[in-house]
Amino acid sequence: MPETIPEDALDLVDEPNIGVVVTIMEDGMPQPTPVWIDRDGGEIVFNTAKGRVKHRNMLRDKRVALSVLDPENPYRYLQVRGTVAMTDDPDNAGIHAMARKYLGTDYPWLREGEERVNVRLTPTDVQYAPPRG
Amino acid sequence: MPETIPEDALDLVDEPNIGVVVTIMEDGMPQPTPVWIDRDGGEIVFNTAKGRVKHRNMLRDKRVALSVLDPENPYRYLQVRGTVAMTDDPDNAGIHAMARKYLGTDYPWLREGEERVNVRLTPTDVQYAPPRG
Numbered sequence: 001m002p003e004t005i006p007e008d009a010l011d012l013v014d015e016p017n018i019g020v021v022v023t024i025m026e027d028g029m030p031q032p033t034p035v036w037i038d039r040d041g042g043e044i045v046f047n048t049a050k051g052r053v054k055h056r057n058m059l060r061d062k063r064v065a066l067s068v069l070d071p072e073n074p075y076r077y078l079q080v081r082g083t084v085a086m087t088d089d090p091d092n093a094g095i096h097a098m099a100r101k102y103l104g105t106d107y108p109w110l111r112e113g114e115e116r117v118n119v120r121l122t123p124t125d126v127q128y129a130p131p132r133g
Numbered sequence: 134m135p136e137t138i139p140e141d142a143l144d145l146v147d148e149p150n151i152g153v154v155v156t157i158m159e160d161g162m163p164q165p166t167p168v169w170i171d172r173d174g175g176e177i178v179f180n181t182a183k184g185r186v187k188h189r190n191m192l193r194d195k196r197v198a199l200s201v202l203d204p205e206n207p208y209r210y211l212q213v214r215g216t217v218a219m220t221d222d223p224d225n226a227g228i229h230a231m232a233r234k235y236l237g238t239d240y241p242w243l244r245e246g247e248e249r250v251n252v253r254l255t256p257t258d259v260q261y262a263p264p265r266g
Contacts, residue, residue, distance in 0.1 A: 018202060018207035020153045020165060020200045020202070022155050022163040022165050022198070023163075024161065024162075024163060028157065028161055028194075028196070029157075029196050029198065029214055030155040030156075030157060030163035030165075030196075030197075030198040030214075031198065031212075031214075032153060032155050032163075032165065032198050032199075032200035032212055033200070033212065034200070034202055034207055034208070034210050061161075063161070063162050063163075064163075065155070065162065065163040065164065065165050066165075067153045067165035067166070067167070069151060069153070069167055071204060074151035074167055075167070077167050079164075079165055079166065081162055081163075081164075
């Protein structure tokens with residue numbers, strides 16, 4: 001069942017912080033990679049390209065974990081585990097919106113033939129460590 | 134077989150950056166948590182306490198992934214996957230050394246009866262993304 005990200009942790013997702021998303025390799029090994037993240041209500045969204053390792057991993061296993069550290073205080077961090085749903089991003093609206101959040105411009109690094117994918121992570125387990133003094 | 138962390142990525146481990154270590158839950162789900170990290174030659178060391186989720190996970194499955202982002206440039210990051218060996222830290226020398234690196238003092242948060250463990254991660258797969266302009 002879905003779990004809720006606490007109110008006082010939402011800024012970690014809403015600010016342009018880099019998250020570490022962890023997908024699962026075929027042999028069960030975790031594969032962490034940095035990603036831009038955003039939020040749609042209680043769900044985390046991110047974007048990737050077809051054919052990348054994490055995309056192939058998520059096609060095989062929908063379970064994903066995400067970690068976000070507060071850059072000002074790394075003892076304040078959010079961990080979200082859950083399952084993902086992927087949809088095509090044929091006009092690149094998803095990756096451009098993400099780039100505007102992080103870069104202030106449309107995504108400048110699209111490659112010829114690259115096909116982007118919107119990923120939506122529904123939390124099933126949320127852990128939040130508030131600041132430690 | 135062990136893999137080597139590139140020379141120009143070593144500062145990410147040598148500086149007091151927070152790493153995200155990912156262990157594997159019993160059901161295969163990745164469990165990312167922030168950790169203090171250090172280096173012994175080509176191996177990554179960190180420290181945890183007996184009974185914590187990540188300790189229990191590593192007792193069951195020695196495979197661990199680690200991600201370190203450059204706080205000045207999160208597009209510069211190091212990913213290390215490998216296997217861990219754990220040894221007791223009965224006099225807390227390991228956690229105190231780690232605290233001196235990160236806090237400049239001995240570890241101040243030991244709890245009554247807490248038993249610490251030194252963890253050594255031998256890389257089997259290393260990925261390093263140099264700065265992106």
